Amino acid sequence: MTKTYVLDTNVLIQAPYALESFEDNQIILPLAVLEELDRLKLAEGDRGSNARQAIRFLEKLRLHGSLTEGVPLPGGGCLKLEVNHVGVSLPEGMIPGQSDNRILKVCKGLLEDGQQVILVTKDIVARIKAQMLGIPAEDFTTDQIPEGVEHYTGRASVYLPDEAFSEFKKKGLPASLCYMVDAQGQPKPVQLEENQFVLLRSDTAEKKTLLGRHKNGQILPLGYSGVRPFGVKARNVGQQFLQEALLLPAKEAPLVIVQGPAGTAKTFYALAAGLEKVLEENREEYRKLLICRPNAQFDQEIGFLPGSEQEKISPLLRPIADNLEILLDQEGSRGRRGEEELRGRIDYLFESGIITAEAMNFMRGRSITDTWLMIDEAQNLTPRQVKGIITRVGRGTKVILLGDPEQIDHPLLGARSNGLSYAAQRMKGSPLCVQLTMAPEECERSDLALDAAQRM
Secondary structure (H helix, E strand, C coil): CCCEEEECHHHHHHCHHHHHCCCCCEEEEEHHHHHHHHHHCCCCHHHHHHHHHHHHHHHHHHCCCCCCCCEECCCCCEEEEECCCCCCCCCCCCCCCCHHHHHHHHHHHHHHCCCCEEEECCCHHHHHHHHHCCCCEECCCCCCCCCCCCCCCCEEEEEECHHHHHHHHHHCEEHHHCEEECCCCCEEECCCCCCCEEEEEECCCCCCEEEEEEECCEEEECCCCCCCHHHCCCCCHHHHHHHHHHHCCCCCCCEEEEECCCCCCHHHHHHHHHHHHHHHCCCCCCCEEEEECCCCCCCCCCCCCCCCHHHHHHHHHHHHHHHHHHHHCCCCCHHHHCHHHHHHHHHHHHHCCCEEEECHHHCCCCCECCEEEEECCHHHCCHHHHHHHHCCECCCCEEEEEECCCCCCCCCCCCCCCHHHHHHHHCCCCCCEEEEECCHHHCCCCHHHHHHHHHC
16 A cells, blocks of 8 residues: 655755655655755755755656646655645644744644555654654665664684694684584584684683684684784783784775773773874875864764864864873873873874864765874765765775764764664675674773773
8 A cells, every 4th residue: 555655854855856765655844845955955965965956856756747737756746745735733832933843743643634644754753743743754764774684793713623723723614614602502613704703612621712703604813912002002802803803904904993881991092093194104005194174963064163173173072182191101201201291292293184083074075095094983974975074085095983873972873773883783794894883891991981881
């Protein structure tokens, strides 16, 4: 049976291609949505760009018929601009002129006309209001990870015959030699993804372990286990895996996705490895570090802040500066060196172009080559933004996406719909992507941070 979907503005602002995502069903756009698109078309960043893209698509449809009467969509179904139902009554206390409530009036009016209506909105409050009025409501899920899909951690613990341990250290071993143990204690075959990290346990001595990475059916020893990038030493298994992922050359692993709770050294280690590559190796691999941190307020304009672009985005980069202070003052001699000298060294890295920082708004249209590109707090990106970043990567660039899907500040994103989770799911098994989820017990910030992460 054909359904009628009423789209909220926020769906088109996040995914302007949504108009072509409903197969053979009918899409209704209330007049309030068209007016909001018009208001947003001059906005900075993705909001303005997506609003303009949606408007251009509507203009193409307009040339083929009347939008108020309904126009066929290229992929099936039809789209109609709804200008009626302005007089539909709402419960007392709901302001009739608000955009959300105008959209709800259209839904209620269509329901009263006997149509099978479903409101599609990214706004949780709008979905709650819809339920109050007896209107079915859904989130736009095209770019979401489906319910029930197990989170991919990029790591596995497996068993290996004890006699194979010495052979593994020389050249690695076929993954077929490894096995897991089921709930009944019975061995079962291992299914590993490409580039998945492996903790190998002896089948006779539980505490006898080795670390490796799955590649082309083989489990290979870690190649960078003895390295200390910018003087930083791995303190746990997760950090050893993280170090391996970061130090692999861009031609082998141009994309690294690191998830995990605060305090597990995601940003700290990515900065240390980047500085090692750019400073200590004389820029042989990368020309510079480029750091981006999304504005969590839904691509909010940065223009309201005074100063240059760098001055405007500096509040977003304070966590980066904190980590740089630790890296540049690892001897703990801040008292001798002084805060001024330490601040001067950090300023030099930015002023000399060794480290640059840019707002996400200005990444559109770029082609980035020979760069160590860090995207911190990537859980606040939309799937469209993540795709835009990864597809702009040129030769010699390594992209590191860092974040915690449990700490999302973007008002329209969730654990299954944010760009970090989306990229992790879509790039799972890619030979060009290495993924890792840090465990809460691998928190190294402080004893208090670890205790809080486990208790709270």
